[in-house]
Amino acid sequence: MIIKRRAFLKQSQQIGLGLGLLSVPVLFSACNEVKEGMDKSEEATKEVVKTAASPFKISLAQWSLNKALFAKEIDNLDFASVTKNTYGLDGIEYVNQFFPDKAEDTSYLKEMNKRAADNGVNQLLIMIDREGDLGNLNDKERIKAVEKHYKWVTAAKELGCHSIRVNAFGEGSAEDVKKAAIDGLGRLSEFGANHSINVIVENHGSWSSNGQWLSDVMEKVNMPNCGTLPDFGNFCIKRESGKAWDGNCIEEYDKYKGVKEMLPYAKALSAKSFRFNAEGEEPDIDFGRMIKLAREANYKGYIGIEYEGDELSAEEGIKATIALLKKYI
Numbered sequence: 559m560i561i562k563r564r565a566f567l568k569q570s571q572q573i574g575l576g577l578g579l580l581s582v583p584v585l586f587s588a589c590n591e592v593k594e595g596m597d598k599s600e601e602a603t604k605e606v607v608k609t610a611a612s613p614f615k616i617s618l619a620q621w622s623l624n625k626a627l628f629a630k631e632i633d634n635l636d637f638a639s640v641t642k643n644t645y646g647l648d649g650i651e652y653v654n655q656f657f658p659d660k661a662e663d664t665s666y667l668k669e670m671n672k673r674a675a676d677n678g679v680n681q682l683l684i685m686i687d688r689e690g691d692l693g694n695l696n697d698k699e700r701i702k703a704v705e706k707h708y709k710w711v712t713a714a715k716e717l718g719c720h721s722i723r724v725n726a727f728g729e730g731s732a733e734d735v736k737k738a739a740i741d742g743l744g745r746l747s748e749f750g751a752n753h754s755i756n757v758i759v760e761n762h763g764s765w766s767s768n769g770q771w772l773s774d775v776m777e778k779v780n781m782p783n784c785g786t787l788p789d790f791g792n793f794c795i796k797r798e799s800g801k802a803w804d805g806n807c808i809e810e811y812d813k814y815k816g817v818k819e820m821l822p823y824a825k826a827l828s829a830k831s832f833r834f835n836a837e838g839e840e841p842d843i844d845f846g847r848m849i850k851l852a853r854e855a856n857y858k859g860y861i862g863i864e865y866e867g868d869e870l871s872a873e874e875g876i877k878a879t880i881a882l883l884k885k886y887i
Contacts, residue, residue, distance in 0.1 A: 613858040614849075614887040617649030617682055619828060620656060622865040622876050627656050634660075635673055642677040645876055649860045650674070651826070652684045652717075654710060661709040667716045674717075682860055683721040683758070683787075683826060686710050692742030693728025693735045693765075700728075700738055704745045711746075711755050721756035721825055723787050726766045726775060735765050740778045747784040756825050760787040761816060767795045769816030776823040788820040789864070790843050791830030814847060821855035831879040832867040838882055849886040861887070 618641045626632040632640060634656040641650050660666040674681050689710070690703025707724060714722050726743065728735035747757045759775070761767040776786060793813045799805035829848070835841050852861075861883060865875035 612887045614852070614883075615649060615860050616647055616880060616883055616887075617651055617680075617860040617862045618645060618647050618876065619651040619685070619862040619864040620653045621685070622863055623872055624653070626872060635669060638670075638674045638677045638679040638681075642679050644873065645880060647880070648678060649680045649682050649862070651682050651723075651862045652719075654684055654686050655688065658688075661713040664716070667713060670717060681717045681719050682862070683719050683723055683756075684710055684714050684717070685723040685760075687725065691727040691729075692724055692746065693726045693739035694742070695728060695730050695734055695738050700742045701745070704742055704749075707746050708749055711750050711753050711757075714755050715753045719755070721758045721785075721787075722750070723758050723760050723826070725762050726759045726772070727762075727764060732765050732768070732771060736771060736775055736778075739765075739775050743775065743784055744779050744781065747779060747781045751781065751783045754783075756783045756785055758785045758787045758825050760789050760828065761792045761811075761820065762789070763792065763794060763797075764801075765795065767793045767816065768811050769793075769819030773819045773823065784823075785825040786820040786823040787826045787828055788817045788824050789828040789830050790817065790845075790848050791832070791864075791866075813843065814851065817848060818851050818855070821851060821857055824855070824857055826859065827852060827857060827861045828864050829861050829879060829883055831863070831865050831875065831882070833869050834875075834878050834882070838878060838885070840879075840882060845882050846886050849883075 620627065620637055623632055623640070627634065637652070638650055641647050654661070657666070670681070686707060689706040690699065692700065692703055694700040694703060707722070710722050724746065726739040728738050743757060743759065750757045759766060759772060761769065761772060765771050772786060776784065790813065793811040793816050794807035794809070795811050796809035797805040797807055829845070830843065831840050832842065833840065839845070863876055863879045863883070865872060865879050867875050870878060
């Protein structure tokens with residue numbers, strides 16, 4: 559049974575690799591600075607200045623530039639350079655749709671590595687779409703979807719990423735899709751563990767945008783390399799079409815509740831933004847509250863910008879999101 563295999567694998571990972579194997583590196587550092595030449599009496603009356611680096615860094619999700627990428631105005635290989643030279647960021651999150659046939663192209667992946675290294679950029683993860691539903695109720699189709707993700711696990715390993723982001727889609731009742739997703743994610747996570755790659759699920763529509771549902775899936779999979787990627791904005795759980803993405807949203811899960819429920823399993827975090835008011839705030843998403851939730855959950859690592867607005871250009875929107883994140887982190 560999968561549960562038995564999974565329990566054995568989990569135990570092996572914890573012994574051989576350590577519980578913190580696949581988490582994003584801790585970014586804390588602290589120092590005490592005392593003025594030289596200060597005599598003992600003066601030193602005793604002075605408060606030692608303590609400074610601590612933020613536990614967060616900012617990365618750029620490739621989807622923020624999706625219009626330019628789809629229009630071929632920017633090439634996937636240019637993403638590292640654009641991120642560093644236009645936005646001053648050192649972390650990137652790929653989307654497989656922009657190099658769909660390159661997962662097994664070793665020379666192409668090496669060029670991606672070279673471009674990232676040349677620009678001093680960390681390749682963090684690959685967001686995977688259009689490779690089948692890991693929560694498909696049909697056993698054969700679900701296993702087929704799992705196997706179609708394998709090449710992206712090995713590509714992520716080649717690029718030095720820590721994770722692939724997947725979808726827990728499936729059509730059926732909450733309980734039926736949950737059962738299927740636990741199986742599909744468990745199978746893929748077993749493969750990912752053999753390559754030191756996390757398999758992380760984003761709230762990406764339908765049942766996956768129900769924070770309680772997704773956190774329960776994580777608990778049931780119960781593997782150290784299976785986690786979440788909480789997105790600040792994707793909490794539509796029901797659309798007119800009945801699909802995860804097509805049509806108008808008619809039921810939405812509380813975004814703050816959802817992020818809080820997903821954060822204990824988070825290995826990445828996505829700062830969705832659409833528009834900004836005169837004060838530079840996102841009027842529909844309280845960034846201050848989201849960052850507070852991340853701090854309270856002891857999340858440490860990159861927060862990836864995913865700007866999807868129309869009122870500002872991609873460049874303006876990304877820069878506005880950077881400024882808003884810096885305000886709170």
